[in-house]
Amino acid sequence: MKYKLYATLSGWTSRNDSLESHFGIPNGNTVCYAEVSQVTNPDNSDYEKYIMPVCTEGTWKCDDRFNASELVNWDEDWFADAPEL
């Protein structure tokens, strides 16, 4: 799984809608592509950005539909309740 961060909810929603259209979702038991979540750690530079999971395998693989340079790995620092290591 890779991720793309969006500054606005409308940007996230627009991309989610386009992916659902591309894949023909809703489809059977699959009712949506992704669910929205946000960076919750106020100390993180991406605080309050919207997180789009980008599938790199499976039926909904779509990393090839994004600019690779804009995709990032999941970052535990996005969330305020991560364990103190």
Next chain:
Amino acid sequence: MASTLITVADTSARDALSPAIGDTVYQIDNNKINVCSSLGPVVWQSYDSDGTGGYALDGSNTITAVPNFHFDAAKINGVDASGNPSNAASLTTAWTSKTNGAATFAQGTGAQQPTWYSSGTSSESYLSTGGGSGGDTLMADFRSTFMGPISGAFTMMGVMEQVGTADFSMGGGVLGAVTSPTWQTSPWWNNAGTDYNYYGQTGADSGAKPTFASGSGNGSTAVASYTVTRLFMVVRDSSNNTRLFVDGNNTNTANVATFTGDLLMSNMWQGYSTVYMSQGHTYEMALWDSDLSTSDKNTLITYVNSRYGTGRNADDTDDLARATF
């Protein structure tokens, strides 16, 4: 009057029969009684064992305790391979247990569906899960008879492999005196090389990965790596002490949790809250509402050795027999 109950090895053998309505067949691999209820096509009604005689893991390795659930990636429908997805496709259906008819819900969010692969370790099937925020999970009705709540002793078993260094967990949740999200904290979660038992609960017990006993094949590497297929067992005993065992009787004796809250099998692969999901491969997973006997634990090891090959050492360079209890 002597009588004989027809016995078959597995579902394929059962389906090769030409029964009459009412014929009854005992199936060895899942310990079920099958009764032919109609013809054209043949329809079998399958009934679970009452537990007497134990649970046959694979037809030859039988344990005394019947699991609340036993999910097997090679049999997504709990019976045979007919319900499996195509290779490298997302799992859009429920995952059904081989026992008790227990099942997860189908995951409705595409990006959270695990991906099914037909062949991994020892050519066995597995589900691949992506971790992190919005990572893959399958939810279950944890208020059902078999998913919880379970108070007191339990045994969770997973044949799994971590991918990368991200979070890793079988999932599940807990109830009890909590300081962080309820039923979003699993009994065991590995984060950045540390094993957390009930992270978010009072105590948040944590410790290093278990060390493997030195021995032939282990070389100089003694700390367990999770990036090879291993047998994981999370066991809470009758005194509410919870320990993680890796590839048999290998555990960190300093990492013993004493949390007493109920176990819920709520979200599979959810380590802690909804954003720390497990990244790895899962071949099978099972849960018992008891601390398995030493004999049953050792039979599990024999079964896993038989199906997936013997254990591997920490850097995956050599065989290392799983340690018996």
